[in-house]
Amino acid sequence: MGRKMKRVLITGAAGGIGTSLRGLLRGAYPELVLSDRVAPADLAPDERFVAADLADLAQVESICEGVDGIVHLGGRSVEDSWEEIHPANIVGCYNLYEAARRKGVKRVIFASTNHVVGFYRRTRRIDNRVQPRPDSRYGVSKAYGEALAALYADKYGVESLCVRIGNYGDKPLDKRRLSMWLSPRDFVQLVRIGLEHPEIHFEIVYGSSHCERAWWDNSNAERLGYRPQDVAEDHRDAALAATAANPESEVSATFIGGMFCDMEFKGDLDRIR
Numbered sequence: 001m002g003r004k005m006k007r008v009l010i011t012g013a014a015g016g017i018g019t020s021l022r023g024l025l026r027g028a029y030p031e032l033v034l035s036d037r038v039a040p041a042d043l044a045p046d047e048r049f050v051a052a053d054l055a056d057l058a059q060v061e062s063i064c065e066g067v068d069g070i071v072h073l074g075g076r077s078v079e080d081s082w083e084e085i086h087p088a089n090i091v092g093c094y095n096l097y098e099a100a101r102r103k104g105v106k107r108v109i110f111a112s113t114n115h116v117v118g119f120y121r122r123t124r125r126i127d128n129r130v131q132p133r134p135d136s137r138y139g140v141s142k143a144y145g146e147a148l149a150a151l152y153a154d155k156y157g158v159e160s161l162c163v164r165i166g167n168y169g170d171k172p173l174d175k176r177r178l179s180m181w182l183s184p185r186d187f188v189q190l191v192r193i194g195l196e197h198p199e200i201h202f203e204i205v206y207g208s209s210h211c212e213r214a215w216w217d218n219s220n221a222e223r224l225g226y227r228p229q230d231v232a233e234d235h236r237d238a239a240l241a242a243t244a245a246n247p248e249s250e251v252s253a254t255f256i257g258g259m260f261c262d263m264e265f266k267g268d269l270d271r272i273r
Helices: 016-025 057-064 082-102 137-156 184-196 219-223 232-245 250-254
Strands: 007-011 031-035 047-049 069-072 107-113 159-165 202-207
Touching: 007 016, 007 057, 016 031, 016 184, 057 082, 069 082, 069 184, 082 107, 082 137, 107 137, 107 184, 137 159, 137 202, 159 184, 184 202, 202 219
Parallel strands: 007 031, 007 069, 031 047, 069 107, 107 159, 159 202
Antiparallel strands: none
């Protein structure tokens, strides 16, 4: 690691991942600036909260003032109507990168998702270089975010690590998640690599712990020094039992994106290769 961060901004800080990340990053950087539309509970002495709506560029500029790095978790994190996705994930993501450019922020961690590549079949092993195959409006918005990250890195020098998060939580809850589970402490490791690694310009990695059943090759993360500590198979029996009790549909079981692929599905399974 080479880059030293004094002030790190976390957007979406009141959400589930943001709340978990706050505690695990405590002490790693002198100051954490937390932002969301509502204040998180129990602010620590090294934390400062600033309310902001990502759809308002002026508000986003204000939270980026004096910031060295950003962990961008804010936005809509599930599938929804375009009327909900667009202001939070399209306008909001543009505003975040544009504000970062204007305020001289040099490093952004963009919380992307496996749903950017959700329509790849589970029988195929993919890496970070495959073209997007989003499974939802949510997945489209995150593919847009990755493209925006590339633009701002190449044109303006705002460096980015895009983390395609598999499934974040304390343990994998079903068979699908055995292939893509990401533990909190392994996510923190990726965040710190993204903020501190001196050679990052624009990179895409997958956010998963050690998953023997993984559908993706995460060697790009390993190249940057990522060494996951938590093992999905430690939770195998409970995860398999949960899926046996509640089996996936044919569409869900075919693709990486699972139920996101099945929602509203009217396509031809045989033509999606």
